[in-house]
Amino acid sequence: xFLDQLTKKFFSPKPGKDSNAKSLLKAISWRIVGTIDTIVxxxxxxxxxxxxxxxxxxxxxxxxxxxxxxxxxxxxATKNKADEPKPEYIRS
Numbered sequence: 417x418f419l420d421q422l423t424k425k426f427f428s429p430k431p432g433k434d435s436n437a438k439s440l441l442k443a444i445s446w447r448i449v450g451t452i453d454t455i456v457x458x459x460x461x462x463x464x465x466x467x468x469x470x471x472x473x474x475x476x477x478x479x480x481x482x483x484x485x486x487x488x489x490x491x492x493a494t495k496n497k498a499d500e501p502k503p504e505y506i507r508s
Contacts, residue, residue, distance in 0.1 A: 454472045455469055455472035458472065
């Protein structure tokens with residue numbers, strides 16, 4: 417909630433749209449939760465804490481990048497076509 421208010425105040429693009437910075441902050445916070453989950457599951461499977469942390473460390477970087485790209489694709493795919501300017505020959 418605090419991060420949401422912070423990003424709206426400093427990085428807000430158009431009303432109702434997420435900025436690149438907000439998407440990045442969301443990706444990082446989600447990866448913290450996801451990495452803890454990965455470490456716990458890896459530990460339960462392997463029984464080795466060092467191996468579990470190693471797995472969590474590797475996946476955190478790849479999944480931050482993947483989530484960020486996923487957010488940007490969704491943001492672009494769900495743009496409202498009415499917000500886009502019409503070419504000159506279509507305007508009345």
